[in-house]
Amino acid sequence: MINEALVLSAIIFVIGTFGVLVRRNAIIMFLCIELQLNAVNVAFVAFANLYGIEGQIFVFFVMTVAAAEAAVGLAIIISIFRHYETVDVGSFNLLKW
């Protein structure tokens, strides 16, 4: 089952990467990043079956960091929305030349 889990992890990670690249809605991009984090979690749990419980502890830390990241990221999105009245990343062009 370890191999299947690694394949699943790779597939979900690639889908998440594609989503980050191809969507314009900042919140969906953020969701796709969460998807990538989850793909890595699947790989960690699979490797825990190979090397011991440390893999599962790492997943615990990843989840905590993901929660912190979601809180800060959504706060940033809210404060950007106050400025631009949109979450379309195409309209955030202040640093574009």
Next chain:
Amino acid sequence: MTVFLFYVFAGIAIGASIGVVIARSPVGSLLFMVTALAAIAGTFVLMEAHFLAAVQIIVYAGAIMVLFLFVIMLLNLGHEAQRDLKGGAFAVVSAGLAGAMAGLLALQLRGSEVVAGSGAGAEAIAAANAEYGVVGAIARPLYTTYVVPFEITGILLLVAIVGAVALAKRGEQS
């Protein structure tokens, strides 16, 4: 049976992940994401990570996804009828990039040696589960060997809370 269930959960997870990327409305995307997280929690159970499966459902599918839903509702998104997928050359380049990444991962997975059944760590985890219980098996190393990272995680969460409040608060001048 376990392998069959794993394939079922993996299929649901992959389908829901594709749904996250292609769903039209943000709320639909979010519901697909909850489905994907639940399916991934199912695979965690099958890989003997019961505590993580519970945390995945409670924290991820429960708390974090509700936070996303709250922000989507607060910002009143999802009324635009047009798709927000990037089109044209950028989409082609993105697809190529994702394909290249998939190819590299497939090459790596093909090159690695095949592990049949469960590995050496699975016996250790099963023994720890039998001795300390499912939660205790994770809690013991977390509070002994990894206690410093654990405390740092607490500080990180505190900083994140302060940062989120400071960012989302309306400034006095506006």
